[in-house]
Amino acid sequence: MKLTFLGGVSKVGPLSMVMEYKNTTLIFDHGMLPADPPEYPMRPPLVDLAFLTHSHLDHCGMIPSLVRMCDVNVLATHPTLEVTELLLYDSLKIANIEGYPQYYDKSDIKRTKAAFDLMGFNSKRDIGGMEIEVHSAGHIPGSMMTELRGEETVVFTGDMNTGNSRLLWGAHPVKCDTLILEATYGGEEHKDREESEKEFLDDIDDVLAKGGQAIVPAFAVGRTQEVLMVLNDRDYDVWFDGMGRTVNQIYLNHQGFLRKGKALKKAVGNANPVHSNKSRKRAKEAEVVVTTSGMVEGGPVLEYIMNKRRDPNSAIFLTGYQVEGTNGDRLLNTGMVHDRGATVPVECCVKKYDFSAHGGHSELIDFAHGCEPEKIVLMHGDKRELVAEDLDEYDVRLPVEGETIEV
Ligand SMILES: [Zn+2]
Ligand SMILES: [Zn+2]
Numbered sequence: 001m002k003l004t005f006l007g008g009v010s011k012v013g014p015l016s017m018v019m020e021y022k023n024t025t026l027i028f029d030h031g032m033l034p035a036d037p038p039e040y041p042m043r044p045p046l047v048d049l050a051f052l053t054h055s056h057l058d059h060c061g062m063i064p065s066l067v068r069m070c071d072v073n074v075l076a077t078h079p080t081l082e083v084t085e086l087l088l089y090d091s092l093k094i095a096n097i098e099g100y101p102q103y104y105d106k107s108d109i110k111r112t113k114a115a116f117d118l119m120g121f122n123s124k125r126d127i128g129g130m131e132i133e134v135h136s137a138g139h140i141p142g143s144m145m146t147e148l149r150g151e152e153t154v155v156f157t158g159d160m161n162t163g164n165s166r167l168l169w170g171a172h173p174v175k176c177d178t179l180i181l182e183a184t185y186g187g188e189e190h191k192d193r194e195e196s197e198k199e200f201l202d203d204i205d206d207v208l209a210k211g212g213q214a215i216v217p218a219f220a221v222g223r224t225q226e227v228l229m230v231l232n233d234r235d236y237d238v239w240f241d242g243m244g245r246t247v248n249q250i251y252l253n254h255q256g257f258l259r260k261g262k263a264l265k266k267a268v269g270n271a272n273p274v275h276s277n278k279s280r281k282r283a284k285e286a287e288v289v290v291t292t293s294g295m296v297e298g299g300p301v302l303e304y305i306m307n308k309r310r311d312p313n314s315a316i317f318l319t320g321y322q323v324e325g326t327n328g329d330r331l332l333n334t335g336m337v338h339d340r341g342a343t344v345p346v347e348c349c350v351k352k353y354d355f356s357a358h359g360g361h362s363e364l365i366d367f368a369h370g371c372e373p374e375k376i377v378l379m380h381g382d383k384r385e386l387v388a389e390d391l392d393e394y395d396v397r398l399p400v401e402g403e404t405i406e407v
Pocket of ligand 2: 159
């Protein structure tokens with residue numbers, strides 16, 4: 001079996017992996033990194049079938065261009081299909097506004113939607129002389145790990161999390177000969193999840209006691225829902241705004257992919273959606289606002305921040321990783337924010353919490369041992385070497401972009 005990564009292997013970039021087995025060529029993910037400017041994977045060869053692990057842009061962002069080029073079917077779960085469609089239209093809109101190159105158009109997104117071939121967890125398929133089974137990856141709703149059983153068994157994890165979150169149960173190891181494992185958090189440990197949640201809620205209590213507002217920027221896909229569920233532990237006046245609203249509804253339509261659909265339904269039901277200028281006005285004076293974008297780059301979040309930026313009693317509580325150069329990163333490090341060409345100071349308290357949807361270093365190591373592989377291919381992390389050091393009893397490979405390895 002030959003593996004070639006077209007992107008996202010030596011760092012958290014646009015992931016794409018080609019697998020050649022006997023006479024079949026498969027591709028796993030074909031993403032786009034939404035940076036400024038965006039990053040794309042290398043051009044793919046003609047492939048027979050695509051697998052899409054989940055609906056984050058660094059995995060799904062270039063699928064329409066792949067479908068246009070190869071006319072392939074895309075195996076994925078139902079929530080992945082619906083959220084991917086939403087993100088593709090949004091990213092086309094952003095590309096238009098920002099003048100980024102466009103590798104597909106609306107008709108390609110329609111074609112992509114029709115090319116999806118849906119699979120549920122633990123269902124099986126025969127493809128290219130292999131039996132395929134998909135398992136939950138515990139990362140975001142619908143995220144899947146793929147197990148391929150041919151002469152040998154191979155597992156491709158995609159992004160994954162072994163820890164339990166409010167939204168999902170953690171992923172379980174799958175026995176295999178070759179494990180292709182993500183390593184986003186190589187060398188980094190997460191804080192205990194319950195402690196992070198308690199700290200977050202206690203800090204909100206303090207802000208409200210001072211009469212301030214808590215503005216919570218959150219990614220639309222997965223994080224908004226997780227945060228709403230955490231907030232539902234206490235009796236706050238919560239409003240939510242931005243694309244997370246649509247994603248909430250998609251996940252509520254697919255509750256079988258959640259750890260506890262009823263808990264999400266309750267959390268969403270106890271919060272107030274912003275659907276008009278009038279309701280946004282009310283949300284601006286609410287106790288807690290959860291809104292996109294998670295890195296304070298687009299979406300309604302800046303409007304909320306500009307509204308409270310001179311209020312030292314209010315706070316901005318970031319809930320995800322902040323890429324260098326984004327407003328979220330700028331806020332954390334300098335207390336300033338870019339808005340319509342100007343850089344302005346923000347007097348609110350700014351803090352970041354760890355609600356990661358990826359396994360930390362120890363979880364990655366434990367997961368790898370649990371799979372009992374012979375060979376391990378590490379991908380999607382810029383500190384893969386640190387994970388490799390702790391797995392030196394296995395045949396560990398660290399391919400780079402464009403390199404073909406035999407496993
Ligand atoms: Zn992801
Ligand atoms: Zn990723």
